[in-house]
Amino acid sequence: MGSFTIKENIERVSDKFKKNDLELCLMACIKKDRSFLYLQDSYKLSQSEQSEFDLSLEKLNASMPIAYILGNQPFFRSDFKVNSNVLIPRPETELIISETLNIGDKLHNEKNKIRVLDVGTGSGCIGLSIGKERPEWQITLSDISTKSTTVASENMRALDLSNCQILASNWFNAFDNHIFDVIVSNPPYIDQNSRLIDDGVLKFEPHEALFASQNGIGDIEVIIKTAQRVLKPGGFLIIENGYNQSRQVVNLLEEQDYGDIKVLMDYNKIARFTSSRKNNDG
Numbered sequence: 001m002g003s004f005t006i007k008e009n010i011e012r013v014s015d016k017f018k019k020n021d022l023e024l025c026l027m028a029c030i031k032k033d034r035s036f037l038y039l040q041d042s043y044k045l046s047q048s049e050q051s052e053f054d055l056s057l058e059k060l061n062a063s064m065p066i067a068y069i070l071g072n073q074p075f076f077r078s079d080f081k082v083n084s085n086v087l088i089p090r091p092e093t094e095l096i097i098s099e100t101l102n103i104g105d106k107l108h109n110e111k112n113k114i115r116v117l118d119v120g121t122g123s124g125c126i127g128l129s130i131g132k133e134r135p136e137w138q139i140t141l142s143d144i145s146t147k148s149t150t151v152a153s154e155n156m157r158a159l160d161l162s163n164c165q166i167l168a169s170n171w172f173n174a175f176d177n178h179i180f181d182v183i184v185s186n187p188p189y190i191d192q193n194s195r196l197i198d199d200g201v202l203k204f205e206p207h208e209a210l211f212a213s214q215n216g217i218g219d220i221e222v223i224i225k226t227a228q229r230v231l232k233p234g235g236f237l238i239i240e241n242g243y244n245q246s247r248q249v250v251n252l253l254e255e256q257d258y259g260d261i262k263v264l265m266d267y268n269k270i271a272r273f274t275s276s277r278k279n280n281d282g
């Protein structure tokens with residue numbers, strides 16, 4: 001089969017797919033920026049570029065998220081490699097980084113080199129973004145999935161971060177007592193019976209990154225109940241939750257005697273994050 005120009009390629013499928021998705025796929029296939037698509041729209045794709053673009057169309061047609069097709073996703077101030085072994089970083093999760101930086105800045109001083117743990121790190125997007133912003137902090141990233149830690153390690157190398165380390169652990173099992181100043185986590189929190197999930201998410205994103213037991217709160221509960229062992233006295237836990245889980249999260253934190261509980265909103269004014277503090281005598 002022959003190949004088409006940029007203009008013809010967009011026109012022949014523009015009623016089926018989003019224009020931006022088509023442009024991103026074309027840019028990746030011909031390795032040019034967006035201005036080239038507009039200024040040189042009579043450029044005819046080579047046979048191999050056309051085959052690659054046609055393959056991208058098949059993936060779009062199967063509802064594969066564009067980040068998996070391109071193999072990367074911008075998040076905070078970096079680009080993260082992603083594949084179907086890791087959750088695609090979501091824009092709202094960027095807010096947890098700003099909160100962690102604010103809290104850590106208050107704890108950090110010359111004597112106290114602060115240690116942060118990102119549990120359930122997936123692509124590494126949270127921990128590595130924090131590590132990039134604060135090279136003087138020590139960041140540990142962990143995940144139960146070694147396929148995730150492989151992707152996170154590739155991202156760490158690409159970002160050239162020497163203050164981060166990555167390991168596999170079932171939540172806090174791999175860690176000693178009282179070693180972290182801040183724990184941050186975006187754990188799985190979707191109810192297994194939820195019907196509100198997009199087709200592309202359900203078909204392509206790893207289910208162990210999305211779903212949790214007990215109507216979605218199971219992993220959050222385990223983290224809240226076990227994080228105190230590895231937190232230093234006065235250390236902070238900052239956790240993301242589902243759109244309807246904030247009240248339950250606050251109740252669990254109160255039951256476990258955390259203090260300074262603060263609920264934060266996401267870009268859509270949903271109570272999405274909670275920061276809290278382990279008591280000093282804990």
Ligand SMILES: C[S@@+](CC[C@H](N)C(=O)[O-])C[C@H]1O[C@@H](n2cnc3c(N)ncnc32)[C@H](O)[C@@H]1O
Pocket residue numbers: 086087088089090093119120121122123124125126142143144145148169170171186187188189208209210219
């Ligand atoms: C919602 S994803 C978040 C990924 C990444 N932090 C982000 O924000 O894009 C949850 C992550 O928790 C990990 N996870 C699930 N169960 C775990 C466990 N028992 N211990 C450690 N990590 C776990 C999953 O493998 C997944 O990478």
